[in-house]
Amino acid sequence: MGISSIVGTFGIWDYVVFALMLIISAAIGIYYAIFDRGEKTTKDFLIGGRRMTAVPVSLSLTASFMSAVTVLGTPSEVYRYGAMFGVFAFSFLLVVIVCSEVFLPVFYRLGITSTYEYLEMRFNTVVRLCGTAMFIFLTVLYTGVVIYAPALALNQVTGFDLWGAVVSTGIVCTFYCTMGGLKAVVWTDVFQVGIMFAGFLSVITRSMVVQNGFSAIINDSYHGGRLNIWDFDPNPLRRQTFWTIILGGTFTWMGVYGVNQAQVQRYISCKSMFHAKMSLYLNLVGLWVILFCSVFSGLCLYSIYKDCDPWTSQIISAPDQLMPYLVLDILRDYPGVPGLFVASAYSGTLSTVSSSINALATVTVEDLVKPYFKMSDRKLSWTSKGLNLLYGALCIGVAGMASLMDSLIQAVLSIFGVVGGPLLGLFALGILFPCANATGSLVGLVCGLCLTLWVGIGAQLYPQLPEKAMSLSLSTANCNFSFITQAFNKTFPTQLPLLTTAVQDLAAYRPYLADNLYSLSFMYFSTIGTLSVMAVGVTVSLLTGGRKQNLVPGLTLxxxxxxxxxxxxxxxxxxxxxxxxxxxxxxxxxxxxxxxxxxxxxxxxxxxxxxxxxxxxxxxxxx
Known part of the structure; x- marks a missing residue:
């Protein structure tokens, strides 16, 4: 099947399905605002009173970072670079084992609310404030990218105003975060992860019907070079190989599940250590299912458009618009189903953004308000709600920066690598090395952050050359270009012209490092950040009397x-x-x-x- 000459549009039933998702999400926030109106403490609002059980927390963990970036970005990544992304199944297994055995026991035993309280207990206040500042910067930047993704889908599929969609995303998330706290976030995530599954299944089922079955899609993918799963090339400059995903991907997602407040806040809200560990292992099953759905959706994309690529034929202006275009193309005769897909992308974003906003408020209250301002618990609860509103507005503003990103997947993993890698290294240093002291941790953190910023900014200024990026071939041989000139005559603001020109001017001159250090796979950003912090931190600690310190029991593994x-x-x-x-x-x-x-x-x-x-x-x- 090639490009259809008739592209569907949003109908009344699509709007109904989409509106129902928003209404139910908001209603959950209202329900918990009323249901828990007698529970006024910040502990109830921020961590659910530590009474959550494994199953809803596991689904919330799955939904929190399986956002619209997954719904839109992963299929596009598979379409362009192949099914190598499926190797993340092994990375997720390693991440869950390490996080449940190394990080979770320490955080849960301490009974902390903010992850960064640990840094003060283990090192000192300065290290804690550095960690808090880095987390706030990382999360606001990441959340901006995630808000932009479904807005792009809505703009592509429905013609909604792009920035109107950005603002509406932030408003809905901020509303139920502020109303219901962590319980509302967790139970909304449970509902939204179901919508994400339904959206994927609708695309996969229809694609298999259109392409005459599973075997035809696999056959097309094989002949198109998309089943390149077992690529063991050790070259670190390759965008995706088995080793970049196993090593780089494991460190990147360990920074998310091991020490990121948004995730840690969920499993420490469980009523026992057993429930906390079970939530991580049950979450692994959800990660695998969503990973399979997103990878297979990418193969469906390739099978359908193998002879007429919508991107290179300029029907769409960015690779991350491929999935919305596919939905319009193959589901136009099924009222409500395009709305279901957009709802799935939107659900992923709502779950992630709400998690981020809730985590930002928690960290600010615990690390920046309570230690320095005397307040009653009731006032702290209202302060938490006000911070939810503040961070919601800030994340909406930052969403404009996402328009500078070429690939959602690369943007998100790069952000986590550059900032999240050094943070992971800082916590690992404290938990795994009893000899580590405050001086070593601070010097290690600065060195690790400088190194990842150097590599990350260099990679943005001097993008990898096409031949090094290893993008697979795309064809326009069977495109009907007379149709293409008329079918999608919209403009999609994917970049800001002035900044784009400046970057292109800088990229015209390529220094020696541009094709070496700056061309390092973005998957490795977190790895080099983590290992550099640990190596420098241990060395400096040993040189500054780390062995002579008297540690309080329970702060190391x-x-x-x-x-x-x-x-x-x-x-x-x-x-x-x-x-x-x-x-x-x-x-x-x-x-x-x-x-x-x-x-x-x-x-x-x-x-x-x-x-x-x-x-x-x-x-x-x-x-």
Whole structure:
């Protein structure tokens, strides 16, 4: 099938479906505002009173960062570069295992609300404020990209005003965040992840009918070079290979699931350590399903447009408009279904933006308001709601910057790599290395951030040459160009002309590093940021007396945090228990007193004694 001579438009049923999604999302916020009207504490508003269970939290974790960037960007990435993106299934597995075994136990045991409270407990206030500032910058920038994505879809499919759609996205998210807090965000995510699945399935099902089955799509993809999953080329300049995704992708998503406030805030809202860990593992199943749907949608795109690429034939002006165009093309005879797809893209964005806004408010209250301003809990709750409004407006404003990005997937992963990589390295330094001190952490953070900014900005100023980007071939052999000149006579503001000209002028001169360091795959940004912070941090700490510090128990990873250690204790004789990991931080415990599984009431809780400036533990059944 090639480009259709008749392109569908939004009908009344499409608007109805789309409007219902918005109404239900807003209604959830209103429901929790009324249902929890007696719960006025900031703990209830920001982390759900720590009474959430594994299943809704797992779906919320899946929805939070599987946004419109996934719905629109991943199929486009597969269409242009092949199904190598599916290797992320292995990366997600590694990420979930490491996060549930390394980061989650420490954060959950401390009973913190903001992830960055840990940095002050482990290092000092300066390190905490640096981490907080970097998170706010990262999240506002990322959220702007995510808001722009569905607005682009709406503009492509319906002709809605682009910036009107941007503003409406921010307003709806801000509304139910402000009204209902974390509970509204989590349960809205549960609803929205279902809409995302439905949107993908509608496209996949219709594509299989149009192309006469699954085998035809796979056959077209094979002959078009799109089934390039097992590419083991170690060249770090290649955009996507097995190694760039396994190494770079794992570090990038570990920065999201391991230390990002928006995700950590969800699993520490669970009522027990067991529910928190289960939420991560159940979330893995959701990640795999959405990954498969998005990758296969990209193969459907290629199978349908293999002989007439809408992008190179200039029917559309950006690759991320491919999925909305496909929906118009193949679902025009099914009232309401194009609306379902746009609702799925919009749902992904609502879930991500609401998560980000809620996390930004939480971090600001815990790290920048409570330590320096005396307020009643009721006033703090109202302050949290006001911050939701403020950050919602700020993210809408930043969304304009997303118009400078060529690829949504590359933009998002680059942002997480440049800023998120050093942050991941900072937390890993504190959790994994008892010798790390405040001086080493601060120097390591600055060095790691400078390195990733250098590489990231260089990559933007001197884009990778087409032959190095390894984009696969696209054909316009069967395009009807008389139709193309009339079919989509719209303009899509994907770049700001003055800034684009400036970047092109800079790119005209390519220094030596442009085709080496600056051409490094964007997947590796997080890896180099994380490893550089850890390497510099450990070195400087050892040189500045890191071994002489007296650490409070519980701030670094211990053997008691690891599930495999509990299993070892359960099956092995007691005289061999102490052969395993000993971090030298917590007092040694006899293995016989440890329960190999977690359940309600069996986790350590930590309380801070601010008067004496130290930390005390209370043990329930395991002490």
């Amino acid at each position: 211990t053997k008691e945090d690891l599930t495999f250690y509990h299993m070892y204790c359960f099956f092995k004789p007691k005289d061999r228990h102490e052969e395993l990991l000993d971090c030298g931080v917590n007092p040694k415990k006899a293995c016989g007193t440890l329960n190999p599984t977690f359940s309600d009431g069996e986790v350590d809780t930590m309380e801070e004694n601010t008067g004496k400036n130290n930390l005390t533990f209370s043990h329930d059944k395991r002490s």
